[in-house]
Amino acid sequence: MRFDLQVIASWIKPGSKVLDLGCRTGSLLSYLTQEKHIIGTGIEIDEDAAGQAISKGLSVIHGDIYEELEDYPDNAFDYVILSQALMQVSDPETCIRDMLRVGKLGIVSFPNFTHYKNRLQMFFTGRAPMSKELPYEWYNTPNIRVIPITDFLRFCEGMNVPIVKEVAISTYHHDEKGRVITFLPNLFATFGIFMLGQSKG
Amino acid sequence: MSEYIEHNADGPSVGLVKKETFTFDEGGSGLTLDSGRTLPSVTLAYETCGTLNEDKSNAILVCHALTGDSHVAGYYNEEDPKPGWWDLMVGPGKPIDTDKYFIICSNTIGGCMGSTGPMTRNPETNHPYGTSFPVVTIGDMVRCQRRLVDHLGIDTLLAVAGGSVGGMQVLEWSVRYPDRVRAALPLATTTKHSAQAIAFNEVARQAIMADPTWNKGDYYETGRPEHGLAVARMVGHITYLSDESMRHKFDRRLQDRVELSFDFEADFQVESYLRYQGNKFVDRFDANSFLYLTKAADYFNLENQHGEGSLVSAFSRASCRYLVISFTSDWLYPTYQSKAMVKAMKKNGLDVSFCEIEAPWGHDAFLLPNDRLNGLLSGFLNRVSNEITGDK
Numbered sequence: 001m002r003f004d005l006q007v008i009a010s011w012i013k014p015g016s017k018v019l020d021l022g023c024r025t026g027s028l029l030s031y032l033t034q035e036k037h038i039i040g041t042g043i044e045i046d047e048d049a050a051g052q053a054i055s056k057g058l059s060v061i062h063g064d065i066y067e068e069l070e071d072y073p074d075n076a077f078d079y080v081i082l083s084q085a086l087m088q089v090s091d092p093e094t095c096i097r098d099m100l101r102v103g104k105l106g107i108v109s110f111p112n113f114t115h116y117k118n119r120l121q122m123f124f125t126g127r128a129p130m131s132k133e134l135p136y137e138w139y140n141t142p143n144i145r146v147i148p149i150t151d152f153l154r155f156c157e158g159m160n161v162p163i164v165k166e167v168a169i170s171t172y173h174h175d176e177k178g179r180v181i182t183f184l185p186n187l188f189a190t191f192g193i194f195m196l197g198q199s200k201g
Numbered sequence: 202m203s204e205y206i207e208h209n210a211d212g213p214s215v216g217l218v219k220k221e222t223f224t225f226d227e228g229g230s231g232l233t234l235d236s237g238r239t240l241p242s243v244t245l246a247y248e249t250c251g252t253l254n255e256d257k258s259n260a261i262l263v264c265h266a267l268t269g270d271s272h273v274a275g276y277y278n279e280e281d282p283k284p285g286w287w288d289l290m291v292g293p294g295k296p297i298d299t300d301k302y303f304i305i306c307s308n309t310i311g312g313c314m315g316s317t318g319p320m321t322r323n324p325e326t327n328h329p330y331g332t333s334f335p336v337v338t339i340g341d342m343v344r345c346q347r348r349l350v351d352h353l354g355i356d357t358l359l360a361v362a363g364g365s366v367g368g369m370q371v372l373e374w375s376v377r378y379p380d381r382v383r384a385a386l387p388l389a390t391t392t393k394h395s396a397q398a399i400a401f402n403e404v405a406r407q408a409i410m411a412d413p414t415w416n417k418g419d420y421y422e423t424g425r426p427e428h429g430l431a432v433a434r435m436v437g438h439i440t441y442l443s444d445e446s447m448r449h450k451f452d453r454r455l456q457d458r459v460e461l462s463f464d465f466e467a468d469f470q471v472e473s474y475l476r477y478q479g480n481k482f483v484d485r486f487d488a489n490s491f492l493y494l495t496k497a498a499d500y501f502n503l504e505n506q507h508g509e510g511s512l513v514s515a516f517s518r519a520s521c522r523y524l525v526i527s528f529t530s531d532w533l534y535p536t537y538q539s540k541a542m543v544k545a546m547k548k549n550g551l552d553v554s555f556c557e558i559e560a561p562w563g564h565d566a567f568l569l570p571n572d573r574l575n576g577l578l579s580g581f582l583n584r585v586s587n588e589i590t591g592d593k
Binding site: 039041047050051052054055056057058059060061062063068071072073076 | 522524540544547552555573576577579581587
């Protein structure tokens, strides 16, 4: 399993209820089901990926994250995970508020756009950076936004959403190994992973 | 739906199967239907395949669609030209695997394939009921199936599966008898007919009733309303296909001619095909049954019957796992109807999976070869079956 997913998995308490938004073929959900005996549900917009996940015996709803999130009652889950999908979400504020409505905790991960390699590429070539984490040209990317770790922290602060846990990691996109970055994460981390709590008051 | 799509009969099969019957009369008091009327006794025709395990935990009830029957898979004899209607799905190593599961399929009450229906003789008059047969509902069909499941000694079904009107029965089972169903697979179905679906059924019924030989349903000794029934089937058949599938299959190609006839012959292939389907149907189906079964489908309204108008409240009665499937080109029961049921299930915290399968073939897609559908069904059933094993 991808290193970033391993980090997320390590945060999940055994036996909890988990909703995985944009679960793809369900690799995180299967891992959590087998290793942590969670009760999991996924939402996935791609028919092929959703179909593969259901065929593995997972509970998955083929549909759009926004529409599907709306239908769950408050606090229906212990964790709601949005792993590497925030770049494709059109209204992150609504999405994260809804995640924290249906889940007691939210977990968000994304590739850090301001990683030093991206900065150098942009500086020296004058072109939009491409990396293993963001492997698209400007004209074919499914990502409608780029997210630096620092900006995400400001965004959460602005929304009054407490950050319960955070870790920055350096790993290649599909690698199973990686390391935690504590020094200047906004510069040296390829991914940021955050656990969000419900805002108080 | 067109249950008798030509299947490729190659590959593994359950082999020979036998139609059986089960008759019950509720200790002589008869069965009181949703309409309030009572039938002195009810017979269901049914078939089974696979083997029931020792603790009777591997039974799957398959519900047939509007004009289907109990013959879900396999053959009646060596010379049988084609297998049961879901032979693609039910058999050894197939998604509904007869090596693992025990499959039950019964013909519904109101039908004409061996179960009590308008063709049956009324014991009081010794004549076929005809239109004096009481109107039946999806709920009545399911209550009768429950008697059959009791009779087979099965307490809890591993799953109930079915498409179209069969899917309505699946939904009804899951809310009417929640403690007797572990998993439900409603495919290409709805919790209630749209006005459009009722409209098509009404046109079909009118075609039968406008046939002079229909004779208010009393035709069993005088000759059947074949033309009306064929037209009814033609109307139905159109709703089972899609614009794209018809264009692909027929477009405007002519049938057995190079130019237009300038009369009312079947110039186009699509006309000829519909006439063929209509005539073929007349050979195996009873016109009065068609009236009763379409009415039952039109009356079905899960939220009214079980939730006082609220679908969320209807599904609050349920406790099983669901796998809901719709098809992109199904315009009879479009995806929005499946999504509405999924929404209500989610609001109740039920375990539900849903997939809208991309398929150009319209409502009939669930009867056609489809690897996606196979994977979804087998994966879902595997999980349910593993959970049962894990519980032990």
